[in-house]
Amino acid sequence: MIKVYTEELVHRFDHGWLKGSHIFSFGEYYDPANTAFGPMRVCNDDIIAPGKGFGAHPHSDMEIVSIILSGVLRHEDNLGNVAESSFGGIQRMSAGTGVIHTEHNPSKDEPVRLLQLWFMPAVRGSKPSYRAGKYRTEKLDGALVPVVSTEGSDEIVEIGQDMTIYLGRLFGGQSLAFHQEAGRRIFVYVIEGSLEVSGSKLNSGDSARIEEEESVRLATSEPAFVMLIDLP
Numbered sequence: 400m401i402k403v404y405t406e407e408l409v410h411r412f413d414h415g416w417l418k419g420s421h422i423f424s425f426g427e428y429y430d431p432a433n434t435a436f437g438p439m440r441v442c443n444d445d446i447i448a449p450g451k452g453f454g455a456h457p458h459s460d461m462e463i464v465s466i467i468l469s470g471v472l473r474h475e476d477n478l479g480n481v482a483e484s485s486f487g488g489i490q491r492m493s494a495g496t497g498v499i500h501t502e503h504n505p506s507k508d509e510p511v512r513l514l515q516l517w518f519m520p521a522v523r524g525s526k527p528s529y530r531a532g533k534y535r536t537e538k539l540d541g542a543l544v545p546v547v548s549t550e551g552s553d554e555i556v557e558i559g560q561d562m563t564i565y566l567g568r569l570f571g572g573q574s575l576a577f578h579q580e581a582g583r584r585i586f587v588y589v590i591e592g593s594l595e596v597s598g599s600k601l602n603s604g605d606s607a608r609i610e611e612e613e614s615v616r617l618a619t620s621e622p623a624f625v626m627l628i629d630l631p
Contacts, residue, residue, distance in 0.1 A: 400611050401597060406604030416451035419444045422588070422606055436608050437584045437630040438560055441517035444590075444604070446510050447472075452503020458494035462518040462558050464547055465490040465502070466566070466626070468590065470511030474531070476500035482531035489532045489546055491556045495525040514590070514626065520559045532556035534566075543567040543575055543617075543627055565627045567617075569594060574618035577627060584630040585609040592623030 410421040410428035422442035424434045434440070440461070452473075465472060467488045474490050475481050477499040484490055492498065504511040534546050534554045547564040551557025567575065569592075579585065587596050587607040594600075595618045596607050609615060617625065 400609070401599050402608045403596075403599050403601060404606045404608070406602065409604065409606075416448045418446050420604060436586055438519040438521075438562070439516070439586060439628065439630060440519060441515065442586075442588060442606070443515045444512075444588075445515060446512045447502075447504040448510055449504055449506045449508050453501060455499050455501050457497060457499045458492070459497040460520060460523045461494045462520050462560050463492045463494065464514075464516040464518070464556075464558065464564065466514040466516070466546070466564075468512040468514065470504060470509050471506055472511050472513055473503055473505045474500060474529070476529060478527060478529060480529040480531075482529075484531055484533070487533050487536045489534065489556045491530050491532070491547060491558055493520065493525065493528045493559050495520070495527040498527040498529075514588070516564070516628075518558070518560050518562065521561060522559065525559060530556050539566055539568045539624075541567075541569065541573055541575075543577060561631045563629045565629070567625050567627070569617065569619045569623045569625065571619065571621050574616060577615045577617065577629075579613060579629050581613055585612065585615055586628040586630060587615075587617075588626045590624040590626060592619065592621055594619035594623040594625060 467484045473483045543565040547556045593602040
C-alpha cells in the first residue's frame with residue numbers, strides 16, 4: 400500500500416528568517432490524521448536565513464536527525480558539543496533524559512537548507528548523546544546510500560532506533576529497487592526533481608508512506624535527489 404502526500408498537501412510556512420514545509424503535524428500546524436508514521440514524528444524541510452536560528456531549547460526522549468542540503472548549520476548543546484556541518488553532513492542528537500541545544504546559520508550571506516527528522520527512540524530514558532558525521536556525496540550517484548542506521552560506521556551515523564536513512568541521486572533513465580523484510584515501513588521524500596515510486600509519480604516536496612510492500616522500485620526520466628527511510 401502506497402499513500403502519496405503531494406507538496407500541495409503539506410503545511411507551508413514563511414516566518415521571514417525561517418521558511419519551508421512540515422510534512423507531519425508540527426508547531427502551529429496540527430492534523431490529527433497526520434502525526435506519525437511508525438516511530439517517525441517529524442519531517443521538516445527548512446531554510447534558515449543567514450545569521451538566524453533557533454535559540455536554546457530543550458528536548459527529551461527523541462532521536463533528532465539534521466541532514467544538511469546546502470549552506471552551514473551550527474549546533475551547540477549543554478553536553479559540550481559544538482559542530483558545523485555542510486552538504487554531506489549529518490547531525491544526530493539522542494535527547495534521552497534531556498538536553499538543551501541551539502541551532503543556527505553562522506553564515507552572513509548564505510541560507511542553510513536542511514531536513515530535520517524526529518523519531519521516537521527504541522528505549523526511553525537513555526543517556527543523551529550527539530554525533531556529527533559526514534558521508535562522501537559522490538557515492539550518492541545512482542545508489543541508495545545509508546547515512547544513518549542502528550549500526551553506525553565511519554560514514555554512517557548511529558541512531559537509537561531500528562531504522563536506516565538512505566540518500567540517493569538518480570539520473571534520467573535510471574531505476575533502483577529497494578527490498579526489505581516483511582512487516583516494515585518505507586518513507587520516501589523527494590528532495591529535488593521527480594520520480595516514480597512503484598508507479599506513483601512524485602515531484603519535489605512530495606512524499607510517500609509505504610506499508611505491506613516488500614519491494615519498492617524508484618525510477619526517473621530526469622535527475623532526482625531522494626531520501627528513503629526503512630522503519631519498523
